[in-house]
Amino acid sequence: MKLEGKVMTEVPEIDLTDPAVLADPFAAYAPVREKSPVVRLVAPGLGPFWAVTRHEEARAMLADPRMEIRGSSFMRPDVPEHCLRYMRTMSEMNGPEHSRLRRLVAPAFTPRRAAEFAPRIEEIVTRLLDELPQDEPVDLLARFARPLPMEVICELVGIPAAGRPAWREYGAAIAAGHGEKFAQAIPAIMEDAKSAIAGVRAEPRGDLLSDLARINEEDGDRLSDDELVTMVWLLVLAGQTPTNLIANAVAALLAHPAQLAALRADPGLMPRAVEELARWCTPQPMTVPRFPSEDVEIGGVRIPEGERVTASILSASRDERVFGDPGTLDITREPGPHLAFGHGPHFCVGASLARVQTGIALGALLRRFPRLELAGEAAYLPDPGTLRLASLPVTLHPAEPAERAG
Numbered sequence: 295m296k297l298e299g300k301v302m303t304e305v306p307e308i309d310l311t312d313p314a315v316l317a318d319p320f321a322a323y324a325p326v327r328e329k330s331p332v333v334r335l336v337a338p339g340l341g342p343f344w345a346v347t348r349h350e351e352a353r354a355m356l357a358d359p360r361m362e363i364r365g366s367s368f369m370r371p372d373v374p375e376h377c378l379r380y381m382r383t384m385s386e387m388n389g390p391e392h393s394r395l396r397r398l399v400a401p402a403f404t405p406r407r408a409a410e411f412a413p414r415i416e417e418i419v420t421r422l423l424d425e426l427p428q429d430e431p432v433d434l435l436a437r438f439a440r441p442l443p444m445e446v447i448c449e450l451v452g453i454p455a456a457g458r459p460a461w462r463e464y465g466a467a468i469a470a471g472h473g474e475k476f477a478q479a480i481p482a483i484m485e486d487a488k489s490a491i492a493g494v495r496a497e498p499r500g501d502l503l504s505d506l507a508r509i510n511e512e513d514g515d516r517l518s519d520d521e522l523v524t525m526v527w528l529l530v531l532a533g534q535t536p537t538n539l540i541a542n543a544v545a546a547l548l549a550h551p552a553q554l555a556a557l558r559a560d561p562g563l564m565p566r567a568v569e570e571l572a573r574w575c576t577p578q579p580m581t582v583p584r585f586p587s588e589d590v591e592i593g594g595v596r597i598p599e600g601e602r603v604t605a606s607i608l609s610a611s612r613d614e615r616v617f618g619d620p621g622t623l624d625i626t627r628e629p630g631p632h633l634a635f636g637h638g639p640h641f642c643v644g645a646s647l648a649r650v651q652t653g654i655a656l657g658a659l660l661r662r663f664p665r666l667e668l669a670g671e672a673a674y675l676p677d678p679g680t681l682r683l684a685s686l687p688v689t690l691h692p693a694e695p696a697e698r699a700g
Contacts, residue, residue: 305330305595308345310337310678319579319678320621323347323609331593335604337678342601344592345580349613349633351593352605357638361584361603362388372477377484379520383528385582385640392639398517399525399643402505408646411450415651418445419658428692431669435686439541439655440466443533446651450502451526452490461486469534487526491519532644536651538577538682539634543568543656545672545686546575550623557625558660564653567625571652573611573632574623577681580604581636607633608681665691 306326308315315322326333331348346352355361368381384395401407422442426432444465448458460482467479490503498504506525509516517525547554557567583602590597597603611632612620635642642648659666670687 305332305334305344307334307336310335313676316676316678319608319681320612323606324612324621327609327613330595332595332597333606340602342598343583344595344597344601344603345606345609346592346603347606347609347613348593349610349616349631352607352610352633353631353637355584355592355603356581356605356633356636356640358590359389359639360587360590362587363582363640364585372472374477374481377480380484380524380527383524383531384643385528394515395517395521396639396643398515399506402502403643403646405646407505408650411647412650412654414449415446415654416658418442418449419655421445423658423662426690428690431687431689433685434544434659434688435537435541435683438659439544439686440469440537442540442655443536443651444530446536446647447526447529447533450529451487452494452499452501452503453486457486465530465533465537468530469537483527483530484523487523488519490526491522495519529644532642532648535577535642536648536655538680539572539575539648539652540655541683541686542575542577542681543571543652544659544666544688545668545683546571546623547656548666548668548672548688553623553625554660557656558664561657561661563625564657565649566627566629567656568649568653569629569632570623570625570627572634572649573617573630575681576607576611576632576634578634579608579678579681580606581633582640605633605637607636663690663692667691 306329308322308326310316312322323333327347331346331351333345333347335343335345337343346355363386366382366386369378373381384392384399387395419442422438422445426437441462444461445458447453448461453461463475464479464483467473467475468483470476491507493499494501494504494507498507503522503526506517506522547557557563581604583604585602586597586599588599592603611617611634614620617627617630617632635645635648667689668687669689670685672686673684675682675684
């Protein structure tokens with residue numbers, strides 16, 4: 295390829311449909327990462343598609359204001375027309391538009407607020423574990439990891455208990471990403487969100503939605519009702535990340551008995567374990583694509599204006615230049631700058647809540663079921679866009695009374 299009369303640096307290529315890549319994307323990126331900080335991705339229906347594979351270059355790209363996010367993946371025919379106004383979230387905005395929304399919502403998602411919400415998450419986790427069948431194999435993905443984030447979102451938003459079973463169904467439909475149930479779930483979410491917003495406008499409560507609806511004390515700005523509905527939609531979307539992180543983490547620990555034993559022996563390792571598991575088995579293999587507003591150079595590779603660029607999170611988080619022995623799962627590892635929650639202006643605003651939720655879920659699960667084991671294959675779906683399990687069949691083996699007392 296030529297650009298302004300100059301031959302571009304030759305870069306490796308990865309075919310995202312290659313069965314070997316789908317089976318082990320980490321192994322696929324390792325050799326090409328050594329050759330170049332940038333690779334070309336090949337996938338049906340996509341034009342030029344670049345991926346930044348090394349940690350330093352990925353961080354720089356994600357923080358570069360010239361790298362813009364464009365469009366919305368949910369502006370499509372299967373979304374009811376009257377809901378389209380809520381589909382473009384702040385994660386798909388740039389510049390001042392994004393900065394304003396980020397400034398208004400950030401106070402509701404601080405680490406301190408996440409820690410304050412922890413007791414309510416623990417109650418939800420306990421209730422979901424109580425509902426699991428104790429004497430037969432159970433799909434932990436379907437029965438625990440998937441409903442948990444939606445229950446947390448309902449608690450955050452203030453959805454009444456009577457409406458929460460429906461929201462579990464919404465979550466499953468949104469996770470599928472398409473189909474009749476998906477199209478039906480979106481307007482239902484929006485209508486429930488509007489009702490909840492009207493409630494907190496009339497009578498503010500101690501939930502996240504009430505916090506988001508407050509006027510900013512510094513400049514008097516606040517989110518409009520439409521923006522609040524869109525924020526609820528963003529919560530529903532982002533809520534799928536803890537689902538897959540929790541499921542992936544359980545599968546990873548069960549596949550590494552020494553690490554599982556170490557975590558059981560020292561629950562104080564949980565914060566480090568969450569960071570290491572996020573690095574090791576991130577559900578998001580790559581970031582939302584960016585589009586350079588001008589020709590840019592990344593690691594010596596010229597990227598033309600307007601061509602799609604993503605950061606390979608799974609590759610950057612196993613970069614030998616940053617992480618010692620990166621191919622080893624080590625829950626005692628000093629937390630490092632992995633990119634599981636992104637970087638730069640679009641760093642995941644709910645990262646603290648996701649971390650707390652994952653830690654509580656894993657901790658309760660391991661305490662309550664000390665002999666938890668797989669009851670079948672924990673197979674990942676052949677999806678280059680998400681690292682997620684098809685199911686997580688386990689046998690719980692509940693603790694004996696003496697163990698629970700201890």
